[in-house]
Each structure stands twice: as structure tokens, then as C-alpha cells.
Amino acid sequence: xxxxxxxxxxxxxxxxxRSQDLKAIEEIVEKLAPLTDLPLHHASxxxxxxxxxxxxxxxxxxxxxxxxxxxxxxxxxxQQKKIWNSTLNARVETIFEKPAFRDAANxxxxxxxxDGFFEHHHYNDKTYPFFIRRKNNExxxxxxxxxxWIHPEHNGTINSFSIVTTVGNxxxxxxxxxxxxxxxxxxxxLADEMEEQWLTSSADFEKELEGLLSxxxxxxxxxxTVGKLRGKSYAGNIESxxxxxxxxxxxxxxxxx
Numbered sequence: 001x002x003x004x005x006x007x008x009x010x011x012x013x014x015x016x017x018r019s020q021d022l023k024a025i026e027e028i029v030e031k032l033a034p035l036t037d038l039p040l041h042h043a044s045x046x047x048x049x050x051x052x053x054x055x056x057x058x059x060x061x062x063x064x065x066x067x068x069x070x071x072x073x074x075x076x077x078x079q080q081k082k083i084w085n086s087t088l089n090a091r092v093e094t095i096f097e098k099p100a101f102r103d104a105a106n107x108x109x110x111x112x113x114x115d116g117f118f119e120h121h122h123y124n125d126k127t128y129p130f131f132i133r134r135k136n137n138e139x140x141x142x143x144x145x146x147x148x149w150i151h152p153e154h155n156g157t158i159n160s161f162s163i164v165t166t167v168g169n170x171x172x173x174x175x176x177x178x179x180x181x182x183x184x185x186x187x188x189x190l191a192d193e194m195e196e197q198w199l200t201s202s203a204d205f206e207k208e209l210e211g212l213l214s215x216x217x218x219x220x221x222x223x224x225t226v227g228k229l230r231g232k233s234y235a236g237n238i239e240s241x242x243x244x245x246x247x248x249x250x251x252x253x254x255x256x257x
Contacts, residue, residue, distance in 0.1 A: 004118035011139035104145035
């Protein structure tokens with residue numbers, strides 16, 4: 001799963017900078033960034049932060065969206081609050097089946113750029129948080145789905161998104177070892193050459209996705225343990241939250257990635 005991320009404005013500008021449109025970048029910084037909760041040194045999806053996403057409608061100019069997809073068919077605030085926490089993630093294996101994600105999977109795909117994400121490791125009945133990032137220090141491009149929802153009380157439009165997850169790789173299998181889960185999970189991370197394919201609309205994208213998932217993904221990760229992200233010892237959304245913290249009780253084989 002992916003419920004905790006770190007992202008900065010610099011990371012979220014990655015795609016916009018590819019267009020080399022300096023005026024557009026300046027506009028994003030001046031007009032859109034103030035509407036977000038950036039920088040997020042650590043944010044839980046359950047707090048529904050506002051960030052920037054790049055959609056298939058305009059791949060190089062982002063929109064502000066809240067984490068937790070609100071399907072367009074939700075017809076009340078009560079229903080929206082009820083579904084919100086269950087749509088932070090979308091399993092790639094079922095996005096074309098689940099009513100909450102089906103329309104978005106076919107028509108509204110997007111990318112969320114992050115500096116990294118956090119995941120909890122279980123050892124001797126305790127949990128230890130890890131920070132996972134790209135080994136080359138470049139931002140991670142996370143595959144996501146988005147939606148436009150019309151608020152029934154004021155008719156305003158709310159953009160929202162869900163991070164798509166897939167089966168964890170070898171490294172994530174060691175970190176994300178929650179005994180309550182059937183298998184390790186991780187966000188679907190897109191290599192640079194996969195980004196355009198994810199954003200490209202297609203009437204038969206479900207079949208194309210099979211090829212995308214089986215393609216060689218060269219996103220190389222590295223990870224380290226960090227301070228607690230839950231409970232009284234949680235330091236909050238501060239810059240040092242992703243710094244390494246060593247837990248002596250973790251045996252070497254637990255950290256051998």
C-alpha cells in the first residue's frame with residue numbers, strides 16, 4: 001500500500017520543466033503552489049493533502065487535487081466522507097472492475113511526482129518505518145487515477161486522485177511484510193519511458209496495461225529507516241522526518257536489500 005509520501009514543489013515541477021515553458025512554470029509557482037499543502041516532508045493520505053498532479057487532459061500543466069479519489073457518481077457529502085479513506089490507493093489488478101475506479105482507469109489517468117514514500121516494516125511484533133526513494137535522487141513518478149467531483153452543496157469542482165499500487169518487488173517484499181496482508185504492495189512507479197504510455201488515452205488501455213506492467217522498469221530504489229510516523233513520538237511534517245534513524249534491534253538480515 002502507499003499511505004505516506006514526501007513531496008516538494010521542486011519534485012512536482014519535474015514534468016512541467018520538460019516543456020521548457022518558463023512562463024507556464026512561473027504561473028504554476030505563483031498561482032497553483034499556494035493552493036497546495038506543499039512542501040510535504042511527510043503526509044498521510046488520511047489527512048487528504050492538496051498537491052499537484054499531471055493528467056491526461058494536459059500532461060505538462062498540473063492541477064491541484066486532493067488525495068483520496070471521489071468518484072463522479074458520489075451524490076452527497078455524507079457518501080463522499082464515507083468513501084474517501086478507502087480510495088487512497090487503487091490496486092492495479094482491479095482498477096477496471098471496481099466501481100470507484102473503473103471510469104477513471106479508462107478515461108482519467110494521472111501522475112503524481114514525489115521525493116519518496118514511507119512504508120512500515122514488521123519485526124518482533126513492532127513496526128519500523130522506512131523511507132524509500134529513487135537511488136539517483138530523481139523524483140518518483142507514481143501512476144494514479146483522478147476524478148472531477150461536483151460538490152452538491154456549492155457546485156464547486158473538486159479534483160481528487162488515488163495512487164495505483166502493484167505487487168511489491170524484491171526489496172519491498174522485505175520491507176512491506178505486514179502479516180495481515182496476503183502479499184507485499186508498492187506504488188506503481190513509472191520509468192521515464194512509461195510515463196507517456198500511462199497518460200495516453202486509449203479505448204483499449206486495459207490490454208495496453210498488460211504490456212506496460214510487463215515491460216522492463218528501470219526504477220532503482222534505496223531505503224533506510226526513519227523516526228516513528230505514528231503516535232506520541234511522531235515529529236510531524238518537518239524537514240528532518242526522512243532522515244535516517246538506526247534501530248539497533250533490527251538485525252542485519254532485516255536490512256539487507
